[in-house]
Amino acid sequence: MTQWITVLGSTGSIGCSTLDVVRRHPDKYRVFALTGATRVEEMASQVAEFSPAYAVMAEESAADALKQRLTEASQTQVLSGTDALVQVASAEKVTQVMAAIVGAAGLLPTLAAAQSGKRVLLANKESLVMAGPLFMQAVKEGGAELLPIDSEHNAIFQSMPHDYRGDLAEKGIRKILLTASGGPFRGWQADDLNVVSPAQAVAHPNWSMGAKISVDSATLMNKGLELIEACFLFNCQADDVDVVVHPESVIHSMVQYCDGSVLAQLGQPDMRTPIAYGMAWPERIEAGVESLDLFDIARLNFEKPDEETFPCLRLARDAFAVGGSMPAVLNAANEVAVAAFLGEQIGFTAIPTLIKQVMDQHTVVQADSLESILSADAWARELANDLVQETRS
Ligand code: NAD
Numbered sequence: 001m002t003q004w005i006t007v008l009g010s011t012g013s014i015g016c017s018t019l020d021v022v023r024r025h026p027d028k029y030r031v032f033a034l035t036g037a038t039r040v041e042e043m044a045s046q047v048a049e050f051s052p053a054y055a056v057m058a059e060e061s062a063a064d065a066l067k068q069r070l071t072e073a074s075q076t077q078v079l080s081g082t083d084a085l086v087q088v089a090s091a092e093k094v095t096q097v098m099a100a101i102v103g104a105a106g107l108l109p110t111l112a113a114a115q116s117g118k119r120v121l122l123a124n125k126e127s128l129v130m131a132g133p134l135f136m137q138a139v140k141e142g143g144a145e146l147l148p149i150d151s152e153h154n155a156i157f158q159s160m161p162h163d164y165r166g167d168l169a170e171k172g173i174r175k176i177l178l179t180a181s182g183g184p185f186r187g188w189q190a191d192d193l194n195v196v197s198p199a200q201a202v203a204h205p206n207w208s209m210g211a212k213i214s215v216d217s218a219t220l221m222n223k224g225l226e227l228i229e230a231c232f233l234f235n236c237q238a239d240d241v242d243v244v245v246h247p248e249s250v251i252h253s254m255v256q257y258c259d260g261s262v263l264a265q266l267g268q269p270d271m272r273t274p275i276a277y278g279m280a281w282p283e284r285i286e287a288g289v290e291s292l293d294l295f296d297i298a299r300l301n302f303e304k305p306d307e308e309t310f311p312c313l314r315l316a317r318d319a320f321a322v323g324g325s326m327p328a329v330l331n332a333a334n335e336v337a338v339a340a341f342l343g344e345q346i347g348f349t350a351i352p353t354l355i356k357q358v359m360d361q362h363t364v365v366q367a368d369s370l371e372s373i374l375s376a377d378a379w380a381r382e383l384a385n386d387l388v389q390e391t392r393s
């Protein structure tokens with residue numbers, strides 16, 4: 001049966017890798033909708049290649065610019081805005097949704113895909129961090145299939161028992177070992193981090209990714225968001241997850257069992273592997289990725305994370321422990337801080353300082369409705385933006 005896929009965030013790093021997998025299997029996958037924010041040229045060429053029923057841009061002006069670029073013969077309907085994203089994520093014909101919008105902007109369409117019972121290929125970890133309990137409930141009630149695309153969570157999923165239903169001990173699981181590359185500044189001292197530039201921060205040693213997640217990797221916030229993501233996905237506590245720095249990014253994560261076994265998934269640092277796994281599960285399809293050459297790799301290293309120099313991991317753990325609206329606040333403050341760092345408004349070490357200030361001022365509420373989550377998100381953004389302005393002046 002042909003799978004009809006909506007790719008949310010198709011012009012980004014994960015979106016392009018997804019389309020590369022689709023391109024290899026025209027007999028299995030057809031594109032229903034593509035969505036992007038501002039990259040009109042890239043969207044125009046994706047539309048020309050994949051002829052989706054819909055192309056959605058974030059703003060109307062970008063949608064107008066896209067219409068100008070499409071040929072008269074194009075059958076693709078061009079839309080804009082959040083309602084249109086929700087529409088293409090939940091349309092009846094769609095069987096799979098790749099959730100690869102970056103940040104909180106991905107929440108509503110990703111949630112809509114879960115509520116309408118799609119196979120949700122979850123790359124947009126921020127939506128789970130913001131609204132974990134609500135999101136997992138939507139998956140259950142909507143009858144959706146949630147397949148983690150984040151390479152670590154995909155590796156954990158692959159290393160879990162097939163009939164895993166959310167009780168680690170019952171399945172003989174002792175620990176989840178979440179691997180981290182350590183980012184471009186692994187081993188650096190706090191003093192040296194004061195002066196790093198955005199260009200240095202986005203230059204990840206192993207992975208090629210969008211700017212925001214690259215900065216998150218450099219601060220270790222990415223691992224913090226992933227720790228929260230793992231707790232929601234696998235229904236466990238933060239203590240059940242150990243972060244292991246593994247600079248080669250060959251092992252993508254592991255699961256430790258009570259009999260002493262440790263199962264791992266290994267592979268190239270290429271997101272097409274977890275993407276193809278999620279798209280085809282429980283089958284396997286070609287993803288265009290070479291197998292590992294273990295003789296070439298020769299050695300694998302492991303070390304503990306440096307949470308003193310990189311406090312973001314601890315902030316994320318604290319936010320999850322507090323619960324309620326705090327993870328959404330952590331996420332929002334981080335998005336503002338990272339954008340300010342990329343815009344050269346604040347320094348690298350100001351990122352965790354700013355997030356902590358916002359968290360310290362937050363009065364936690366329950367995160368049991370979309371309204372409460374979105375209002376905590378808006379509150380945190382406003383305060384974080386004010387703090388950016390104060391830092392500058
Ligand atoms: P990216 O910046 O390369 O792409 C982001 C996509 O989202 C683009 O298509 C962009 O147009 C769209 N977008 C941005 N703002 C938007 C808005 N306001 N409204 C609608 N669309 C918007 O990012 P990426 O690296 O592809 O990451 C996407 C998501 O996947 C993130 O949540 C990230 O954490 C996660 N992820 C990425 C990787 C990776 O290797 N890149 C790995 C694991 C998880």
Ligand code: MG
Pocket residue numbers: 150151152226
């Ligand atoms: Mg990851």
